[in-house]
Ligand SMILES: NC(=O)C1=CN([C@@H]2O[C@H](COP(=O)(O)OP(=O)(O)OC[C@H]3O[C@@H](n4cnc5c(N)ncnc54)[C@H](O)[C@@H]3O)[C@@H](O)[C@H]2O)C=CC1
């Protein structure tokens with residue numbers, strides 16, 4: 001199969017990149033300068049049959065348009081909001097992603113942010129390092145998860161995994177979605193604003209993209225209230241980030257745990273100084289184990305495609 005040309009828009013794990021390199025003729029678009037990219041496309045665009053990318057790397061329709069013989073796009077991510085899925089579909093080109101294998105790690109990250117925010121993990125570390133424990137005694141009390149209400153907007157794979165963990169911590173879970181799920185016992189809200197009004201913590205776990213852009217509006221954030229928290233491991237685009245910062249600054253929200261931002265890797269400067277906000281650099285799936293499993297799905301989907309077998313994880 002070394003005669004199959006694959007364009008690497010964004011690489012994944014070294015072990016799986018080695019497997020790909022041993023199997024296909026890789027073109028390292030990711031390593032090329034803008035001039036080199038152009039030269040590469042002029043030389044090989046018509047031969048490219050597969051694209052390898054990630055959520056961070058994306059795949060734009062302007063590049064798709066340059067690849068007349070493309071057969072498949074594989075992304076090492078579950079979210080495909082940076083990939084031109086509709087344009088691929090219009091050309092009959094399947095896109096594969098990496099559902100399920102990352103669910104537990106992402107849910108763990110959500111719980112880590114939730115615990116760190118409500119239990120004030122980082123101020124506790126600072127209390128020791130600053131000498132406050134010795135000089136002032138016990139740090140101020142923090143907030144229990146037990147008995148708090150968690151509202152999940154988008155109760156899919158990751159949302160359900162977060163719900164299970166939150167229940168184990170004694171939280172009461174309810175959810176918002178476009179329709180109720182018959183096999184789910186958590187209370188259902190058909191309106192996001194009402195959910196936000198009723199909960200202590202609001203967590204969107206929906207895909208990014210135009211359909212969900214800004215769905216956690218200023219009004220929804222305000223409804224969580226000054227004793228409430230916002231938790232986001234989904235996509236920065238789903239929330240009005242400017243309003244989030246303003247409400248946190250005004251004390252109209254108690255705190256936030258955030259793994260994702262509108263303009264990654266840039267994080268609003270005001271968030272950096274807030275001790276009631278816990279930040280992570282979009283790394284909820286970033287464990288060696290999960291990134292390996294995600295990368296392996298890229299390898300396995302490509303192998304299935306070129307063997308004429310069904311894809312393992314096509315985007316619906
Ligand atoms: N921070 C990180 O590193 C990661 C973030 N993610 C994000 O989490 C998202 C969710 O992943 P999964 O749970 O695997 O996806 P999923 O497809 O299983 O769940 C998404 C849920 O959102 C619901 N939904 C979709 N559009 C909606 C809308 N407009 N309004 C209300 N609900 C809507 C769906 O019905 C579904 O229940 C991904 O698309 C990705 O954006 C995923 C992995 C890692």
Ligand SMILES: O=C(O)C(=O)COP(=O)(O)O
Pocket residue numbers: 054055056057076077078079080102282285
């Ligand atoms: O799987 C996802 O959707 C992710 O957010 C993973 O993120 P990345 O591909 O590393 O930008």
